[in-house]
Amino acid sequence: MTNRIAFQGELGAYSHEACRNARPDMEALPCATFEDAIKAVKNGEADLAMLPVENTTYGRVADIHRLLPQSGLHIIDEAFVRVHINLLAVPGAKLCDIKEAFSHLVLLPQCAGFLEENEIRGRVSPDNARAAREVAEAANPSHAALASELAGEIYGLDVLARHIEDTDNNTTRFLIMSPDAQLERRDGPHGMITSFVFQVRNIPAALYKAMGGFATNGVNMTKLESYMVDGSFTATQFYAEVEGHPDDQALRLALDELGYFTSYLHILGVYPSAQPRHV
Structure with a gap:
């Protein structure tokens, strides 16, 4: 270990x-x-x-x-x-000193309001933590990074503004x-989640029929996403998450029925449902 x-x-x-x-x-x-x-x-x-x-x-x-x-x-x-976004700069820099802020492409639009209000130009970096590291290395008081407070702690940067993201969710x-599966029941206050991937057989209405077992057995499916396999438009794989443990009778019956309409079915994991998904 x-x-x-x-x-x-x-x-x-x-x-x-x-x-x-x-x-x-x-x-x-x-x-x-x-x-x-x-x-x-x-x-x-x-x-x-x-x-x-x-x-x-x-x-x-x-x-x-x-x-x-x-x-x-x-x-x-x-x-x-x-994801709380913070404006990080070298020690001694003030908010009014900052002219450019560096971060990952997906973070910049999330604090566009703050940047515009403070006349700071956003600059793209491959990674928000890398942006923090490079701001610390450059020691330019007009540069800042948009990153976590943890990044500020690691690279010795001051937090000039906290939680500047435009939305609060x-x-x-x-x-x-x-590498080792943990299939035993570990029920927390919110139950268990089972994640699996499958490919439907090439028959009419296969996906509709495959999903029917979850509805008839009262199993709540919280996620179903499709994606192509090996770049083929005809080979589609599905990723799914359902509430419950495979030993639960309802889920066991639903998975058994799913098996009739799939050419591939693999359980990726069974794990406790975390509290934040229920907020």
Whole structure:
């Protein structure tokens, strides 16, 4: 055991914040790509991986659903991070000094109102934590980064303005991945979630029939997303999440019925439903 949890991005990224919040006793291991984070677990450099799957502002994270089925890893938990954007600058700089603010492309529009009000020009950086690091290295008092407070702590930057995002509901959902499945029941106050992927058979109304078992057995499906497999317009795979544990009679019957209409069905994980999804 390494007692490490891998994530994509640099130290101070929101994924790093997710690691610290969900697994505070583990060392966070930064990785350049999602594939590298998965590989770090598979080759033993880390015990777990923290992967973002969706954000309330910009939707699902590209490539993750494609990577999950082929990763060989299992979902054992979910975590949520409220994305608070902060204006970070070198010590001694004042808000009136800031002329340019650097951050990831998806973060800049989320605080457009603040930037316009303070006549600050947004500049694109590949990563918000990298923006914080580079602002610290450049030591230019007219430059700032839009990032987490954690990034400010790591790179020695002052917080000139906190929580400057235009909306107050920007949240990212993460999945915690492990090489070992945890299929036992771990009911929390909000029950369990089962995640799986499947491909329907090439018969008329296959998807409609496949979903029928969940309706007739009273199983609540909280997510159903489709994506192409290997770039083919005719090979479609579905990612789904339902409430319940596979040992529950209702879900067991629904999955049995799903099996009749699918050519491929794989359970990715069974894990407690986290409290933030019920707020």
